[in-house]
Amino acid sequence: MGRTSDARERLLAAATGLFSERAYSSVGVAEIAARAGVQKGSFYYFFPSKEALALAVIDEHWEAQRSQWTQILDGDGTAIEHLRAIFDATSQQQVAALRGTGTVTGCLFGNLALEVSSVSAAMQERLQEIFEEQVTMISDRLRTAVAAGEVEVDDVRATAKAIVAQLEGLVLFAKLFNDPGQLDALWANSLRLMNIPEPAAG
Amino acid sequence: MGRTSDARERLLAAATGLFSERAYSSVGVAEIAARAGVQKGSFYYFFPSKEALALAVIDEHWEAQRSQWTQILDGDGTAIEHLRAIFDATSQQQVAALRGTGTVTGCLFGNLALEVSSVSAAMQERLQEIFEEQVTMISDRLRTAVAAGEVEVDDVRATAKAIVAQLEGLVLFAKLFNDPGQLDALWANSLRLMNIPEPAAG
Numbered sequence: 001m002g003r004t005s006d007a008r009e010r011l012l013a014a015a016t017g018l019f020s021e022r023a024y025s026s027v028g029v030a031e032i033a034a035r036a037g038v039q040k041g042s043f044y045y046f047f048p049s050k051e052a053l054a055l056a057v058i059d060e061h062w063e064a065q066r067s068q069w070t071q072i073l074d075g076d077g078t079a080i081e082h083l084r085a086i087f088d089a090t091s092q093q094q095v096a097a098l099r100g101t102g103t104v105t106g107c108l109f110g111n112l113a114l115e116v117s118s119v120s121a122a123m124q125e126r127l128q129e130i131f132e133e134q135v136t137m138i139s140d141r142l143r144t145a146v147a148a149g150e151v152e153v154d155d156v157r158a159t160a161k162a163i164v165a166q167l168e169g170l171v172l173f174a175k176l177f178n179d180p181g182q183l184d185a186l187w188a189n190s191l192r193l194m195n196i197p198e199p200a201a202g
Numbered sequence: 203m204g205r206t207s208d209a210r211e212r213l214l215a216a217a218t219g220l221f222s223e224r225a226y227s228s229v230g231v232a233e234i235a236a237r238a239g240v241q242k243g244s245f246y247y248f249f250p251s252k253e254a255l256a257l258a259v260i261d262e263h264w265e266a267q268r269s270q271w272t273q274i275l276d277g278d279g280t281a282i283e284h285l286r287a288i289f290d291a292t293s294q295q296q297v298a299a300l301r302g303t304g305t306v307t308g309c310l311f312g313n314l315a316l317e318v319s320s321v322s323a324a325m326q327e328r329l330q331e332i333f334e335e336q337v338t339m340i341s342d343r344l345r346t347a348v349a350a351g352e353v354e355v356d357d358v359r360a361t362a363k364a365i366v367a368q369l370e371g372l373v374l375f376a377k378l379f380n381d382p383g384q385l386d387a388l389w390a391n392s393l394r395l396m397n398i399p400e401p402a403a404g
Contacts, residue, residue, distance in 0.1 A: 022227065
């Protein structure tokens with residue numbers, strides 16, 4: 001079942017899938033190992049605990065997403081175009097998940113955030129840092145846009161947070177209704193949160 | 203441990219607490235019965251399954267919330283005042299939860315929504331209905347406000363949905379950061395979603 005040298009990556013992939021599909025608490029080490037095609041005994045060679053694996057899953061997921069966001073934010077374009085590209089990437093992930101698994105998996109961070117507060121202080125803290133970092137990335141971009149006269153908002157951090165909250169709320173709907181189309185409103189709603197009239201410059 | 207005639211209510215209360223604190227999948231019938239002070243065998247006299255109990259918990263919770271919302275929406279006041287009162291009630295619930303249990307429990311519907319899609323079709327369907335009903339209640343109020351010239355929005359249903367999504371997103375932050383203050387932005391953000399300038403009439 002694959003080379004041993006792949007085992008760590010396979011455990012991460014299996015756990016990412018299982019934590020996206022079901023509650024963290026309901027997934028056991030034996031099940032993760034089985035899906036990864038790794039013996040349960042070997043699991044502990046790579047990770048001291050399910051929590052340690054979950055933290056690695058979170059980090060891996062955020063590194064990939066952050067690098068995608070950074071690439072967009074560092075590229076050519078206006079703030080509006082950058083934000084739109086980030087939202088489109090988010091929607092496309094949910095469409096891809098639906099196509100691949102038959103299910104809108106939602107946001108791994110959001111799913112875990114609503115569960116782990118009572119389960120793992122380390123995971124809770126890591127997720128707090130990630131959401132803060134998301135808000136900071138969007139704030140920084142908005143601040144440049146305000147300086148350039150492209151956007152007019154008073155409190156860029158509050159606006160950035162409102163946008164991330166809107167995104168999480170709509171992803172919740174997308175998951176509950178198993179319908180990525182719920183995210184279609186994200187753009188119009190974010191424009192309003194930025195005080196930008198609907199038929200926006202782009 | 204209380205009268206037998208209370209047993210159903212005690213099971214509902216225990217399950218509400220446990221489902222607010224932890225993942226649905228991680229809570230078992232034995233634990234619910236133990237917290238309720240009801241023998242495990244008696245559990246099945248009241249509910250055929252954990253899922254049946256959870257559906258009753260959801261219904262009971264929504265009936266209480268809907269009746270609170272209805273009371274506000276049927277009372278005197280402008281649409282703005284009504285929405286503000288609904289949001290204040292939401293914030294106060296999280297403050298009360300923090301005071302009582304040391305933890306911001308978040309939104310029971312949102313918590314379950316992110317978990318049960320893969321677990322229970324009946325619960326998923328019920329939660330879909332509840333979110334639709336919340337959006338409808340706010341849409342109806344907005345429509346009256348638009349007719350009265352109090353608010354100017356093109357698509358009242360999309361606006362109502364954006365407001366509910368914003369609420370769920372901020373409740374997620376409140377739970378993750380264990381801080382009801384995360385909800386303070388709800389009002390300003392909702393005004394923007396309704397195209398109402400910040401220093402609003404109230």
